[in-house]
Amino acid sequence: MEKCILDRHIFKKYKKQFGKQKYVCMAPFTSLYFKPDGTILPCCALGSNLSFGSYKNSTINEILESDYRKKLQTKIASLDFSNGCIACLKSMNSGNFMSAINTQYRHYDSGDYPEVLEFELSYFCNLDCVMCYLHDTEKVNKIYNSKFVEEITPYLKHAVAVKFLGGEPFLIPIYRQIWEVINENNWDTQVHIQTNGTVFNDEIANIISNLNAYIGISIDGISKESYEKIRRGGNFEKVIENIESFNRIMTEQKKSLSFSFTPMNINWKDIPEFIDFVNSYSGLLYFNNLTTPYKYSFRHCDVIQLKNIINYIDNYDFKFSTAKYYNQNLRTLKSFLNGLQYIINEYVEFERLYAAVPLSEWLKIVKTKLSKESDFNALHDLLGEQYMSKMIMPHIQNKFNNLTLDVINEIINKMVVNKQLNYLLDFLEIDFEKSESFKVKNCQ
Numbered sequence: 001m002e003k004c005i006l007d008r009h010i011f012k013k014y015k016k017q018f019g020k021q022k023y024v025c026m027a028p029f030t031s032l033y034f035k036p037d038g039t040i041l042p043c044c045a046l047g048s049n050l051s052f053g054s055y056k057n058s059t060i061n062e063i064l065e066s067d068y069r070k071k072l073q074t075k076i077a078s079l080d081f082s083n084g085c086i087a088c089l090k091s092m093n094s095g096n097f098m099s100a101i102n103t104q105y106r107h108y109d110s111g112d113y114p115e116v117l118e119f120e121l122s123y124f125c126n127l128d129c130v131m132c133y134l135h136d137t138e139k140v141n142k143i144y145n146s147k148f149v150e151e152i153t154p155y156l157k158h159a160v161a162v163k164f165l166g167g168e169p170f171l172i173p174i175y176r177q178i179w180e181v182i183n184e185n186n187w188d189t190q191v192h193i194q195t196n197g198t199v200f201n202d203e204i205a206n207i208i209s210n211l212n213a214y215i216g217i218s219i220d221g222i223s224k225e226s227y228e229k230i231r232r233g234g235n236f237e238k239v240i241e242n243i244e245s246f247n248r249i250m251t252e253q254k255k256s257l258s259f260s261f262t263p264m265n266i267n268w269k270d271i272p273e274f275i276d277f278v279n280s281y282s283g284l285l286y287f288n289n290l291t292t293p294y295k296y297s298f299r300h301c302d303v304i305q306l307k308n309i310i311n312y313i314d315n316y317d318f319k320f321s322t323a324k325y326y327n328q329n330l331r332t333l334k335s336f337l338n339g340l341q342y343i344i345n346e347y348v349e350f351e352r353l354y355a356a357v358p359l360s361e362w363l364k365i366v367k368t369k370l371s372k373e374s375d376f377n378a379l380h381d382l383l384g385e386q387y388m389s390k391m392i393m394p395h396i397q398n399k400f401n402n403l404t405l406d407v408i409n410e411i412i413n414k415m416v417v418n419k420q421l422n423y424l425l426d427f428l429e430i431d432f433e434k435s436e437s438f439k440v441k442n443c444q
């Protein structure tokens with residue numbers, strides 16, 4: 001499918017920025033990502049149905065040999081993102097390379113054993129962040145036990161990097177067992193731990209001091225007010241105190257902390273100060289790319305708001321620093337701003353194409369297109385770009401005025417994932433007769 005193929009020029013530009021790499025994404029060749037329900041994927045692949053199989057009924061070796069894995073490898077090798085990689089294709093097309101998930105795998109190579117193992121073995125957590133996609137998920141790990149630790153051990157030995165996510169990794173017991181195996185064997189494997197930074201004590205200090213640990217801390221606000229409004233249940237002063245402690249250990253090991261921030265339409269004003277904060281720790285900045293919940297996404301903003309955000313950040317006087325990652329962090333910021341500009345361009349292009357078309361006509365166009373689509377990943381892409389935008393959602397909401405945009409978004413997503421095309425078309429059967437044509441608000 002043509003539109004799922006990455007343009008070679010974009011891959012060339014990407015390689016110019018990051019250096020040579022065999023494939024546009026190394027994950028299908030070198031990574032296994034374990035989910036709490038037993039699903040094993042190449043990467044976190046948020047919101048997609050990308051799966052190599054399940055640990056519930058396959059061994060890790062069978063997963064590595066699976067047809068699905070081989071098929072994905074073949075597709076990615078030919079720059080084809082149609083197998084569930086649309087989110088990455090979008091980030092690549094938007095020029096927001098730093099937030100494209102495939103970029104995280106660029107340092108790893110293919111071989112007999114996976115170089116990257118990523119564990120999301122439980123969603124148990126002590127916070128309730130407003131944007132977290134783990135709401136309403138089963139929090140207790142019922143699948144992974146000592147037998148799993150035994151089976152994964154040879155893979156731990158050969159891995160270059162093992163990553164621990166969650167939930168909150170420092171509150172997940174099976175992770176302690178895995179860290180013990182790595183520690184007892186004195187393996188030099190990189191142990192990446194993505195934490196909310198709320199839990200720190202002598203035992204944790206001891207664990208990370210004995211491992212080749214890399215600590216990433218997530219905070220999404222740089223004042224007490226904004227932090228605690230988003231990271232519900234967290235205490236800003238306590239997290240800052242813990243960051244100091246984590247940083248002391250990382251500094252002893254001559255490493256830097258990394259900091260993750262999820263830019264949203266409720267916290268973008270904190271971004272410049274956050275970057276100054278990260279640089280003050282000589283830390284590495286990472287921006288998560290939020291697509292859901294829709295109400296916090298930048299697609300919920302109109303053109304004027306998006307332009308204001310870009311202007312505000314562009315005009316901020318960043319504290320100059322000689323910190324190790326200063327330039328890289330500014331590049332990450334630039335990449336994020338490219339992503340916002342891409343949304344603006346999309347709106348403008350959308351208006352150019354459809355402004356003169358009455359909404360009812362436009363719906364017919366889309367429906368014709370949808371009924372021809374057999375590839376649900378492409379369908380997901382189409383819905384993602386067009387329905388879930390500022391322009392479309394309010395019209396859908398008019399019809400279902402007792403539903404919030406997030407609920408509508410969730411319903412559409414479920415139908416796409418469960419391949420319920422007919423229900424979806426019924427759902428989208430919206431009376432647009434009295435509506436106006438599309439108009440991108442305030443667009444110059």
Ligand SMILES: C[S@@+](CC[C@H](N)C(=O)[O-])C[C@H]1O[C@@H](n2cnc3c(N)ncnc32)[C@H](O)[C@@H]1O
Binds near residue numbers: 168169292
């Ligand atoms: C799910 S958390 C798990 C690890 C740990 N609890 C933490 O908060 O860092 C992993 C990362 O996902 C980010 N995240 C949460 N909700 C998100 C969303 N809706 N979109 C993108 N990233 C999100 C978090 O900020 C965090 O950096």
Ligand code: SF4
Binds near residue numbers: 088
């Ligand atoms: S392209 Fe993106 S979604 Fe696909 S395997 Fe790579 S990281 Fe995962």
Ligand code: SF4
Binds near residue numbers: 126129134168
């Ligand atoms: S701390 Fe992490 S896992 Fe917990 S609610 Fe927040 S983002 Fe989700």
